[in-house]
Amino acid sequence: MSAVASSSDVEPLVGGPRAPAELLLRDVHTLDPRAGIDARHDVRVRGGVIAEVGAPGTLPLQGEGGGDGAQELVEGEGRLLLAPGFFDPHVHLRTPGQEHKEDIDSGTRAAAAGGFAGVIAMPNTDPVLDSAPLLRSLRDAAAREARVPVGFLPAITRGLEGEQLTEMAELRGEGALGFTDDGRPVASAGMLRKALQYQRLCGGVLSLHEEDPTLSRGGAMHEGAVSAALGIAGIPSVAESTMVARDAALAGYEDARVHFQHLSTAASVDALADAKARGFRVSGEVCPHHLLLTEEDVRGLDTRMKMYPPLATEADRVALVEGLRSGVIDCIATDHAPHARDEKEVPFEQAPMGTTGLESAFAALHTGLVLTGALGLSELVERMTAGAALFELPTPTIAVGQPANLALVDLDAVWVAGEHGWESRSENCCFAGRRLQGRVLLTLAAGAIAHRDRTLALAGAR
Amino acid sequence: MNHLLSIEDLERADIERIVTQAEAFAEVSDRDIKKVPALRGRMVLNLFYEASTRTRSSFELAAKRLSADVVNFAASGSSVEKGESLKDTVLTLSAHKPDAIVLRTPWVGAAELVSRWCSAAIVNAGDGKHEHPTQALLDVYTLRQRVGAIDGASIWIVGDVAHSRVARSNVLAFQRMGAKVTVAGPPTLIPRGIEGLGCEVRYTLDELHTADVVYALRMQRERMSETWVPSLREYASWYQINGARLTPRQVLMHPGPVNRGVELSGEVVDSPQAVITAQVEAGVVVRMAVLYELLAGRDARPAAGPALGEGGRASLIGSQQA
Numbered sequence: 001m002s003a004v005a006s007s008s009d010v011e012p013l014v015g016g017p018r019a020p021a022e023l024l025l026r027d028v029h030t031l032d033p034r035a036g037i038d039a040r041h042d043v044r045v046r047g048g049v050i051a052e053v054g055a056p057g058t059l060p061l062q063g064e065g066g067g068d069g070a071q072e073l074v075e076g077e078g079r080l081l082l083a084p085g086f087f088d089p090h091v092h093l094r095t096p097g098q099e100h101k102e103d104i105d106s107g108t109r110a111a112a113a114g115g116f117a118g119v120i121a122m123p124n125t126d127p128v129l130d131s132a133p134l135l136r137s138l139r140d141a142a143a144r145e146a147r148v149p150v151g152f153l154p155a156i157t158r159g160l161e162g163e164q165l166t167e168m169a170e171l172r173g174e175g176a177l178g179f180t181d182d183g184r185p186v187a188s189a190g191m192l193r194k195a196l197q198y199q200r201l202c203g204g205v206l207s208l209h210e211e212d213p214t215l216s217r218g219g220a221m222h223e224g225a226v227s228a229a230l231g232i233a234g235i236p237s238v239a240e241s242t243m244v245a246r247d248a249a250l251a252g253y254e255d256a257r258v259h260f261q262h263l264s265t266a267a268s269v270d271a272l273a274d275a276k277a278r279g280f281r282v283s284g285e286v287c288p289h290h291l292l293l294t295e296e297d298v299r300g301l302d303t304r305m306k307m308y309p310p311l312a313t314e315a316d317r318v319a320l321v322e323g324l325r326s327g328v329i330d331c332i333a334t335d336h337a338p339h340a341r342d343e344k345e346v347p348f349e350q351a352p353m354g355t356t357g358l359e360s361a362f363a364a365l366h367t368g369l370v371l372t373g374a375l376g377l378s379e380l381v382e383r384m385t386a387g388a389a390l391f392e393l394p395t396p397t398i399a400v401g402q403p404a405n406l407a408l409v410d411l412d413a414v415w416v417a418g419e420h421g422w423e424s425r426s427e428n429c430c431f432a433g434r435r436l437q438g439r440v441l442l443t444l445a446a447g448a449i450a451h452r453d454r455t456l457a458l459a460g461a462r
Numbered sequence: 463m464n465h466l467l468s469i470e471d472l473e474r475a476d477i478e479r480i481v482t483q484a485e486a487f488a489e490v491s492d493r494d495i496k497k498v499p500a501l502r503g504r505m506v507l508n509l510f511y512e513a514s515t516r517t518r519s520s521f522e523l524a525a526k527r528l529s530a531d532v533v534n535f536a537a538s539g540s541s542v543e544k545g546e547s548l549k550d551t552v553l554t555l556s557a558h559k560p561d562a563i564v565l566r567t568p569w570v571g572a573a574e575l576v577s578r579w580c581s582a583a584i585v586n587a588g589d590g591k592h593e594h595p596t597q598a599l600l601d602v603y604t605l606r607q608r609v610g611a612i613d614g615a616s617i618w619i620v621g622d623v624a625h626s627r628v629a630r631s632n633v634l635a636f637q638r639m640g641a642k643v644t645v646a647g648p649p650t651l652i653p654r655g656i657e658g659l660g661c662e663v664r665y666t667l668d669e670l671h672t673a674d675v676v677y678a679l680r681m682q683r684e685r686m687s688e689t690w691v692p693s694l695r696e697y698a699s700w701y702q703i704n705g706a707r708l709t710p711r712q713v714l715m716h717p718g719p720v721n722r723g724v725e726l727s728g729e730v731v732d733s734p735q736a737v738i739t740a741q742v743e744a745g746v747v748v749r750m751a752v753l754y755e756l757l758a759g760r761d762a763r764p765a766a767g768p769a770l771g772e773g774g775r776a777s778l779i780g781s782q783q784a
Contacts, residue, residue: 225658231591231630232570234654301571345549347569349590 010175012393013118013446014139015108015146020048020447021072021404027056028076028408031083032398033378034385040078044071045404048447053400074408074442074456081377084396085117085148085405085445089207089387090182090261090285090333091358093119093150095141096134097126102338102425104138108147110336110358110424112451115407115440117148117396118388119336119358123155124183130155130166132174139175148445151177151391153207156195160184165195169202177391178205182261183308185211185243192247196256205391207259208247210268211309215239220349222310226295232349237316240309241267248275248282259390260284262335264309266319273328283390285333286320288361289430292368293317297430303344303351304430307337321374324383331386334361338426355430360417362409364431366438377411404444413439413455420454465577465584466752468593469634477638481603483751484744490527491747501530504757507560507582509551511537511567516718516742517587517596521564524749530757533558548572549579556580561757565589583756585749594627597717598635600748604741605675608713613640616672619661620701621679621725622651622690628717629679633661644673647701650690666700670707677715678703681725698724705729713737 023045030041030053042059044052052059056078062071076082088111094102102110111119121138123129129138135154142150154171156179158164168179179195186192186208195206216239221227223234244260248271251258260272263284275282289307294314298305305311323329337354344351362384369375388395396405418432443451463476490498506525508518518534525532535555546554548567555563556579563580565573566587573586588594605612617636623629623645633643637660645656646664657663670676681697691697704727708714714726714736722728730736 223654225655228653228655229630229659230570231593231627233591236654301574342547342549346547347567347572347575347590349569 010173012175012177013149013151014175015104015142015148015150018448021045021444021449022047022070023072023074023444023449024059024061025074025082025408026059026076027078028074028080028082029078030398031081031378031381033382034395035397035399037398038378043082043398045406045444045447048404050398050400050402050404053398076408079410079412080441081409081411082398083115083381083407083409084385084398085407085443086115086362086384087386087388087393087396088116088119088334088336088358088361089259089331089391091119091121091336092124092338092354093121094338095125095138100340100425104142104145104150105147106423106425107336107338107358108145108150109451110356110422112147112443112445113423113440113453114358114360115362115409115443116358117405117407117443117445117450118151118393119148120151120153120177120387120391122180122182123153124160128155128159130158130160132167132170135171135174135176147450148443151393153178153180153182155179156181156186156206157191162187162191165198168195168198168204172202172204176204177393178207178259180207180209180261182207182209185209185213187213189246189250193250193254196250196254196258199256205257205259207261209261210240210243210247212239212243215242219310220306221298222295222312224295224313226299230299230301235310237265237267237312241265241271244268244271245274248272248280251275251282252278252280255281257281262287262290262309262333263320263323263329264290265312265316269319269323269328273323276328283330284328285331285387286324286329287333287335288357288364289355290320291317291324292364293430301348303346303348304355304428304432306348306351306353307335307355307430308353321369325375325379330383330390332361332365332383333387334358336424338424339428340426344428354428356422356424356426356428359422359424360429360431360436362407362440363415363417363436363438364434366411367436371437403447405446406442406444407440408442409438409440411438413437415439463755465573466595466756467573467577467584467586469595469598469631469638470593472595472638474638477599477602477635480599480748480751480755481606483754484603484747487527487747487750487754490750491743497527497529499529500754501525501528501757504530504561505559506530506532506562506564506753507555507558508532508534508564509537509555509566510535510587512588514566514588517566520742520745521585521587521749523746524753527746528750528753530561530753533560548576552576552579556582562753585752585756588627591625591627591630593631595631596745596749596752597628598631599752600741600744601632601677601715602635602639603748604715604737604744605713607740607744608737609674611640612636612675615641615674616644617641617675617677618644618646618670618673619677619679620646620667620670620703622681622685623647623656623679624651624653625682625685626679630659632677633659637661646670647679648691648697651685667707671709673712675713675715676703676708678725680717680719681721694724701725702727703730708733708735710735715741718742
């Protein structure tokens with residue numbers, strides 16, 4: 001369905017470093033599942049564009065023997081993985097208003113450090129991103145500061161209050177990729193229906209945080225044996241799954257396009273599968289923490305384990321992994337949610353919800369799912385790049401003539417999450433202190449080097 | 463034992479040691495001069511974020527009978543209401559170098575957190591709806607006085623289990639001591655998953671007669687406005703412990719304060735089966751035993767962790783030397 005109010009004259013993503021990369025990646029393991037590439041290659045990036053892909057060891061280093069410009073050489077030794085840059089459709093950059101937690105610079109540095117070549121920022125800022133002038137100023141700021149391209153999802157309802165639609169068409173004209181009230185559900189079915197109808201005019205994806213507030217009220221963790229033992233009010237899994245089912249039905253009825261954020265329970269996966277089977281235009285994302293952790297990790301009351309939706313049971317976790325593997329769940333999103341140290345250094349029930357995730361996502365999932373055999377490496381790469389297309393953006397790919405959006409990863413590198421600090425301004429990462437295997441060495445975003453790990457040995461820089 | 467944070471941390475032997483020590487202290491309460499010098503010169507800080515005259519005075523009395531100095535810090539009307547965080551309050555109060563902090567808060571896990579922030583021994587006097595370990599210890603003590611060992615005894619905990627820290631601590635403590643515990647109450651007030659603690663769950667009192675001990679929980683009036691139950695009248699008709707439900711061989715307990723006519727009928731409160739005032743009496747001696755366990759025979763505590771400024775200066779000097 002083509003939208004009437006097209007935003008074709010506005011770049012959907014803004015920001016990113018300027019200097020185009022000049023690079024020869026020699027003998028790297030290129031893996032681009034969508035393009036059917038899974039082999040050793042030399043890859044040359046020239047002027048920020050993938051210029052040549054050749055057999056390993058065949059591409060000469062230009063600038064060395066009469067080439068037309070200096071190039072950095074990275075020796076992959078047949079070992080380093082070169083994947084399309086990852087894409088995260090769900091991050092909190094906390095700008096404007098909460099820059100003590102994160103800002104566009106620090107948040108996109110964190111993204112680049114995690115191998116992400118693009119992110120989508122959420123609108124639950126202060127003030128809420130719900131007007132065109134604010135969107136314009138944020139996009140201007142991102143164009144100056146962002147390390148990787150950033151897209152924005154303004155609010156569905158003004159002030160996230162669930163009562164009045166934002167000026168969705170005008171916001172689309174200013175580059176909104178879609179809309180979300182993330183952090184809160186659109187509790188009223190009638191209000192959501194109006195937004196779904198209005199989508200016919202303005203287009204864009206409606207990205208939904210699913211939570212029935214009458215079921216979740218007062219809860220601080222998943223309802224179950226652990227919450228009962230701790231005496232913490234629980235959030236039942238049906239608080240999410242009933243809303244997924246409700247909103248999938250509404251989307252089907254209005255033939256609207258919706259995306260379900262941070263799915264966390266087996267019942268939600270079933271509801272999404274059911275909606276897909278009916279042909280509804282729905283998609284879903286899942287976060288690394290829900291794929292790797294459970295309510296048992298909350299027992300110690302570490303506030304980094306407090307997030308919405310809450311960590312659920314092992315059965316839920318297994319269902320999420322299976323949903324991701326089978327493709328019912330389309331992509332991985334981090335829901336990177338930075339909070340300042342003093343905000344998290346409080347009793348569990350008082351702590352704000354959220355964990356950071358950009359810098360640990362790939363390594364944590366590689367360690368916890370790929371190395372354990374639960375998910376293939378190429379499936380992981382596919383799911384970490386699939387978010388772009390869900391928001392009508394070009395998918396990063398390894399092909400001659402494409403802008404360089406690439407992640408170079410050492411799959412053997414072992415590190416302890418957080419041992420050398422974080423690029424993010426906040427340190428509330430639920431994986432902190434865990435031994436992870438797989439480290440992003442180099443990230444190219446929109447044709448430029450966005451991140452270079454300290455451990456990357458640059459062999460032929462001139 | 464460095465802190466008393468939860469019953470979950472305790473072995474049966476720990477509970478028995480504290481209860482035995484409390485029995486030794488019981489004699490002190492009967493003296494003309496109700497005081498022993500065991501903790502002379504030590505300081506106990508009562509830090510209460512919730513109104514609780516009973517628990518606080520019980521701890522205060524316990525500390526004073528051991529000759530410790532006591533400071534009461536009630537969080538209302540203090541810096542807390544001006545927005546100071548728990549951590550900042552604890553660091554500030556630590557400057558007075560308390561040997562023990564008795565902490566009551568509405569937040570689960572707060573006592574454990576505080577134990578990481580300062581060097582004082584922490585006594586959890588209630589952390590949200592999580593635990594109230596000294597209540598459980600005094601209940602074990604009371605039962606031991608009344609019926610001896612409780613191995614194999616059937617204990618029913620009746621009422622608002624969902625909002626009760628007493629219920630959680632007592633389920634654990636009674637089980638540690640060998641009893642079989644059943645929790646009973648309206649389904650809206652029995653948390654899903656509570657059987658994970660090892661107890662049985664009942665939604666009626668039909669089998670209450672099988673219990674050796676009936677432990678009624680306080681039913682708070684605000685639960686009505688939150689519609690956890692339709693009315694106090696209906697609650698009482700289904701769950702009140704009264705003369706018709708209580709059999710003569712059963713022991714009746716309640717953590718206080720009692721809502722007469724709600725969870726307990728007046729007749730059973732005044733019956734010889736009720737040990738409610740014995741529980742209050744046990745509170746002082748058990749808390750004496752807890753403070754003694756944590757503080758006696760240990761060196762006076764060093765100053766609390768380095769103040770922020772001092773730490774910074776030390777590292778600056780270090781770098782100059784390097």
